[in-house]
Amino acid sequence: MAGISGWGCYIPxxxxxxxxxxxVWGDDPLRIRDLYLIEEKTVESYDEDATTxxxxxxxRAIARSAIDPEDLDAILVGTESKxxxxxxxxxxxxxxxxxxxxxxxxxxxFACKAASDMMILALMSVINGRYRNVLVVATDASQGEPGxxxxxxASAGSAAFVISRDNTCVEVxxxxxxxxxxxxxxxxxxxxxxxxxxxxxxxxxxxxxxxSAARGLMEKMGLRPDDFxxxxxxQPNARFPVRAASMLGFPIDKxxxxxVVDRIGNTYNASALLGLxxxxxxxxxxSRILLVTYxxxxxxxxxxxxxxxxxxxxxxxxxRLQDMLETKIYxxxxxxxxxxxxxxxxx
Amino acid sequence: xxxxxxxxYSLMTAGRHYDKGLRELAGKxxxxxxxxxxxxxxxxxxxxxxxxxxxEEQLLASSIVCExxxxxxxxxxxxxxxxxxxxxxxxxxxxxxxxxxxxxxAVICADKIADLVSTRANKVLSYLCDSTYESYLGVTQAAQAxxxxxxxxRRFDYRYEDIAMWSVKMHEHAQNNPxxxxxxxxxxxxxxxxxxxxxxxRLFDTAVPLDGASCIVLSSEPGREFKIVLEYSSTACCNASxxxxxxxxxxxxxxxxxxxxxxxxxxxxxLCDKFSIFGILGLEALGLSERGKAPRAIAEGMFDPGSKxxxxxxxxxxxxxxxxxxxxxxxxxxxxxxLLQDKLNVxxxxxxxxxxxxxxxxxxxxxxxxxxx
Amino acid sequence: MPAYTVPVPRYWRRIGTYYxxxxxxxxxxxxxxxxxxxRCVCGCKDMEKIRLLGGKFQLIDFTVLHSVSEDFEKQKPIxxxxxxxxxxxxxxxxxxxxxxxxxxxxxxxxxxxxxRVVKRDGNVGIICYGTKFRPxxxx
Numbered sequence: 027m028a029g030i031s032g033w034g035c036y037i038p039x040x041x042x043x044x045x046x047x048x049x050v051w052g053d054d055p056l057r058i059r060d061l062y063l064i065e066e067k068t069v070e071s072y073d074e075d076a077t078t079x080x081x082x083x084x085x086r087a088i089a090r091s092a093i094d095p096e097d098l099d100a101i102l103v104g105t106e107s108k109x110x111x112x113x114x115x116x117x118x119x120x121x122x123x124x125x126x127x128x129x130x131x132x133x134x135x136f137a138c139k140a141a142s143d144m145m146i147l148a149l150m151s152v153i154n155g156r157y158r159n160v161l162v163v164a165t166d167a168s169q170g171e172p173g174x175x176x177x178x179x180a181s182a183g184s185a186a187f188v189i190s191r192d193n194t195c196v197e198v199x200x201x202x203x204x205x206x207x208x209x210x211x212x213x214x215x216x217x218x219x220x221x222x223x224x225x226x227x228x229x230x231x232x233x234x235x236x237x238s239a240a241r242g243l244m245e246k247m248g249l250r251p252d253d254f255x256x257x258x259x260x261q262p263n264a265r266f267p268v269r270a271a272s273m274l275g276f277p278i279d280k281x282x283x284x285x286v287v288d289r290i291g292n293t294y295n296a297s298a299l300l301g302l303x304x305x306x307x308x309x310x311x312x313s314r315i316l317l318v319t320y321x322x323x324x325x326x327x328x329x330x331x332x333x334x335x336x337x338x339x340x341x342x343x344x345x346r347l348q349d350m351l352e353t354k355i356y357x358x359x360x361x362x363x364x365x366x367x368x369x370x371x372x373x
Numbered sequence: 374x375x376x377x378x379x380x381x382y383s384l385m386t387a388g389r390h391y392d393k394g395l396r397e398l399a400g401k402x403x404x405x406x407x408x409x410x411x412x413x414x415x416x417x418x419x420x421x422x423x424x425x426x427x428x429e430e431q432l433l434a435s436s437i438v439c440e441x442x443x444x445x446x447x448x449x450x451x452x453x454x455x456x457x458x459x460x461x462x463x464x465x466x467x468x469x470x471x472x473x474x475x476x477x478x479a480v481i482c483a484d485k486i487a488d489l490v491s492t493r494a495n496k497v498l499s500y501l502c503d504s505t506y507e508s509y510l511g512v513t514q515a516a517q518a519x520x521x522x523x524x525x526x527r528r529f530d531y532r533y534e535d536i537a538m539w540s541v542k543m544h545e546h547a548q549n550n551p552x553x554x555x556x557x558x559x560x561x562x563x564x565x566x567x568x569x570x571x572x573x574x575r576l577f578d579t580a581v582p583l584d585g586a587s588c589i590v591l592s593s594e595p596g597r598e599f600k601i602v603l604e605y606s607s608t609a610c611c612n613a614s615x616x617x618x619x620x621x622x623x624x625x626x627x628x629x630x631x632x633x634x635x636x637x638x639x640x641x642x643x644l645c646d647k648f649s650i651f652g653i654l655g656l657e658a659l660g661l662s663e664r665g666k667a668p669r670a671i672a673e674g675m676f677d678p679g680s681k682x683x684x685x686x687x688x689x690x691x692x693x694x695x696x697x698x699x700x701x702x703x704x705x706x707x708x709x710x711x712l713l714q715d716k717l718n719v720x721x722x723x724x725x726x727x728x729x730x731x732x733x734x735x736x737x738x739x740x741x742x743x744x745x746x
Numbered sequence: 747m748p749a750y751t752v753p754v755p756r757y758w759r760r761i762g763t764y765y766x767x768x769x770x771x772x773x774x775x776x777x778x779x780x781x782x783x784x785r786c787v788c789g790c791k792d793m794e795k796i797r798l799l800g801g802k803f804q805l806i807d808f809t810v811l812h813s814v815s816e817d818f819e820k821q822k823p824i825x826x827x828x829x830x831x832x833x834x835x836x837x838x839x840x841x842x843x844x845x846x847x848x849x850x851x852x853x854x855x856x857x858x859x860x861x862r863v864v865k866r867d868g869n870v871g872i873i874c875y876g877t878k879f880r881p882x883x884x885x
Contacts, residue, residue, distance in 0.1 A: 039844045039880075072821050073843065073862040078875065081765075081861040109873055118875065122765045122861055124797070345883060353883045355846040364820070371820075496815035505760060506781045509864060510841045510876065511811065511818040516826040517839070519809035571826070572810040616806075616828045616837035 028152045029194035032091025035303045036082035037183040040069040041354045042362045050359040051173040063264030067181035067291025070167045075109040079184035080165035081122040086344035087186035095123045099157035100130040104141025104295045107166045139321020141295040148189035160189045166294035171219035181291030185299035195336040202243035205325030231324045236270045239326035240318045251275040255313040258284030258301040260320035262292045307346040311335040377470045379601040380592040381409035384706040387554045387585030387694030389487040398586035399483040400441040406588035416475035418449035421462035421482040423698030457731035459701025460738025464606040476593045482702025483586035501732040517733045518648040519571035525622035529665040533573040537564040538672045539649035540578045547688025554694040580647045583694030587702035600745040610736045626737040627658035641725030643704035646689040678719035686719040701729035712744040750871030764876040767798035778834035801831040805855045817865045844880040858882040
């Protein structure tokens with residue numbers, strides 16, 4: 027059965043604490059922490075963007091998979107923060123990872139969900155035998171309006187997976203999608219920051235789609251929360267996934283290994299997938315993982331995966347997310363503004 | 374082969390000549406030099422300029438300069454070898470006269486850089502590095518000079534204060550040079566408290582980019598006022614990136630001129646010192662000082678005016694300014710003035726050597742002048 | 747057309763050397779060159795393309811450059827270093843990033859290549875990418 031043959035991730039080394047952001051914007055840091063349960067978030071350096079992080083994560087996934095980059099048949103990217111409005115990240119990845127040129131490459135957008143859609147399309151393409159290996163990259167360096175809710179969480183990171191027919195270390199058993207027209211969060215063309223419906227992003231949006239997709243998948247597969255060792259959910263903050271897991275009947279200890287938002291913030295397309303990376307960095311062979319992503323607008327993809335024995339031999343082929351979490355450089359809001367180009371300049 | 378004489382020369386003090394373009398700078402020194410040569414007749418004009426196209430967006434700059442002086446039929450050419458354009462142009466002119474191709478040639482050494490704001494100037498000067506692979510990533514000449522300085526300091530256990538003594542000495546020398554742009558005395562403390570350019574190099578320890586021009590007229594016949602022979606000229610190259618060299622704190626091109634020192638016995642030297650480390654390594658490369666010992670020799674005043682061997686009595690590029698493609702012209706004019714004891718009186722000397730350096734030791738030109746009685 | 751300054755072909759033709767650190771190796775004597783050369787110092791013209799990207803790199807020395815050129819005005823100071831790839835001994839003069847403190851470089855001398863933006867050509871032109879280096883995570 028098809029699945030993941032290699033995984034990798036990248037987060038910038040720079041961090042800002044939510045306490046520092048609250049200091050600048052006149053919020054109570056304790057209330058902010060209580061609201062989002064986020065201690066700190068990653069900050070892309072001046073010379074980083076969604077493309078550079080995608081390259082780094084992709085190279086690590088390929089290293090873990092140990093395939094020749096020339097054996098990739100497609101490169102599929104999910105992002106909502108493309109550095110170019112027109113000109114794909116996937117095209118840059120071809121040359122940066124050293125793939126063949128006669129392959130399919132495309133960027134896709136569905137808020138924070140597109141990368142998981144690409145995983146499903148990649149799975150189907152390897153299951154039907156047309157492709158053997160597909161590189162899927164989730165990457166975002168997302169921006170929130172300074173001082174607004176999103177400023178406390180929107181961060182930068184990337185996760186990448188090689189989806190393969192053979193040579194897999196994680197088998198994807200099945201998947202299930204749930205989508206509707208629910209405008210909880212959006213960004214209009216040429217507008218630098220997104221807008222959202224605050225509380226409306228919760229019940230009718232995040233919770234409804236996540237829970238429906240997860241239940242749909244479990245029902246379809248005839249599985250119950252007890253059958254899973256880990257549950258990894260989209261994590262715009264740490265409160266939402268914990269509550270959604272509880273609504274689904276998962277105990278907190280099955281959520282925790284896949285919860286990284288408290289230390290890196292919301293990495294959008296990479297959000298749940300960095301949680302998955304953290305689980306793959308430590309899960310015992312034989313473990314079953316429930317992954318549910320979410321993208322505003324809105325929709326969720328649920329996937330059930332089984333970790334195979336070969337996961338262990340691949341861990342050491344690239345740095346673990348944990349290593350990256352521990353290697354950090356704190357910046358204050360001034361440097362943050364400089365790195366994120368929030369200071370108005372002529373160009 | 375014919376003898377090559379210096380017929381005349383002229384120079385203007387380098388500075389921020391905002392009111393003058395390249396044609397005005399070059400035209401003025403050419404006019405002065407030709408007038409001093411006794412005649413406007415000249416067979417060829419050679420313009421040494423590294424930046425005419427980059428700063429003034431002018432190709433065929435030598436033709437524009439000739440037009441400015443109504444030298445409408447004089448053949449001309451521009452020579453570019455980065456910040457060693459002057460030495461290369463002088464060598465070319467020397468060969469033209471020596472071989473009999475022309476009888477009288479005027480070499481103009483001129484460049485403008487002060488029109489550019491500092492970060493733009495830094496970028497343009499980084500073209501002296503490999504633009505595609507070095508400047509692309511922000512590497513500049515100053516950064517490479519800093520790496521050379523660090524390597525040298527580490528190898529011979531020097532402090533930066535020891536290296537900066539070069540600049541202190543240059544400012545001492547420059548007090549007697551009417552053509553030095555910087556004539557104020559400075560101390561090691563002044564240097565150490567100036568801003569960092571590229572660690573450990575500090576601002577007061579670098580040659581400031583300035584506009585400048587000079588002109589040297591070479592001829593197969595001597596003039597009436599003096600007899601100075603351009604006796605020898607050569608170019609040496611090291612066409613490899615700094616980091617590919619066995620030791621980064623050496624000037625390999627200058628080392629190849631070491632034998633000349635014994636062959637021609639020069640006692641006057643004008644060396645490229647766009648950074649102090651270049652002056653120090655130049656002394657060692659030419660054999661004027663033992664390897665690793667130049668900073669001590671400098672501090673002891675071994676090369677000061679009045680000594681047996683005098684180096685950079687002009688104050689060097691440090692005090693005359695970093696005029697990019699025009700640097701070698703200043704060194705040459707000052708050496709001629711020293712040989713003639715004209716305004717720059719440093720004692721009786723008959724043979725002098727000038728050496729300019731392109732980029733991070735990618736090329737250097739040597740010129741040896743002898744005063745005949 | 748909106749104005750931009752970086753001529754695209756000048757960047758495009760370097761993608762192999764900028765992204766993958768493609769170097770040339772002499773088939774006769776084994777010397778490796780980055781930037782690539784067409785002919786080796788040994789005289790041999792039979793050069794093969796190799797990739798330095800997966801190699802192990804060590805920082806040889808560095809300087810903190812404050813007086814930067816205009817493309818790096820908003821990033822100053824920048825770290826300029828010489829790094830050496832251990833299996834080929836090829837040395838590259840490059841930019842070092844993600845430096846928390848200068849003492850970081852003194853202690854941690856193993857560096858790794860990272861894919862980064864080198865220059866954004868105004869608001870209209872292309873984004874030029876390339877390889878910089880940074881201290882590798884130890885342990």
